[in-house]
Amino acid sequence: MMSKLWQSAVDLAWSWWTCDRIRVSAAEGRLLRIVPGDLLSLGSADVEVLHRRIQESPGGRSLVLACWSIDGDFELAITHGIRGEILSVVCTSANGIHDLQPDDIQIWSRTSACRPRVDGNSWRSG
Numbered sequence: 861m862m863s864k865l866w867q868s869a870v871d872l873a874w875s876w877w878t879c880d881r882i883r884v885s886a887a888e889g890r891l892l893r894i895v896p897g898d899l900l901s902l903g904s905a906d907v908e909v910l911h912r913r914i915q916e917s918p919g920g921r922s923l924v925l926a927c928w929s930i931d932g933d934f935e936l937a938i939t940h941g942i943r944g945e946i947l948s949v950v951c952t953s954a955n956g957i958h959d960l961q962p963d964d965i966q967i968w969s970r971t972s973a974c975r976p977r978v979d980g981n982s983w984r985s986g
Contacts, residue, residue, distance in 0.1 A: 890967060891923070891938050891946060891962055892923055892938065894909055894912065894923070894938075894967060895912065896909050897970040898967060898969055898970050899968040899970075900927070900936075900965055900968070901965070901968070902936075902951070902964060902965060903964060905929050906929065907927045907929040907934075908927065908929070909926070910928055915937070919947070920941050920942070922937045922939040924936070924938075925938070931953075932954055934951055934952060934953030934954075935953075936950070937949070937951075938962075946962050949961065949964075949965070
């Protein structure tokens with residue numbers, strides 16, 4: 861019994877170690893870890909992430925985030941290259957298409973103790 865458990869642990873570790881993973885810097889990885897429920901600050905706008913999906917295109921793979929703010933719904937597309945580097949961040953809304961810099965996005969994880977409010981007030985706790 862113990863040898864089967866040990867062999868399973870070794871197989872799992874080997875599988876993890878040898879699999880093909882995307883390796884990115886911490887700065888680039890923070891954008892790829894955004895999940896529904898997270899709040900983002902884009903300049904002066906606070907938004908909530910509703911859904912996420914992966915989209916394949918000739919220009920690379922994109923993480924597309926469906927977002928909501930008091931100004932309306934929009935999509936944020938984060939395109940990364942084959943080595944995981946961020947190639948572009950594009951915001952598409954009823955007001956048009958806007959390019960953003962990765963550093964323009966502040967992420968407030970859904971587990972943060974202090975997050976900005978989406979309803980227009982500046983801060984809330986919890």
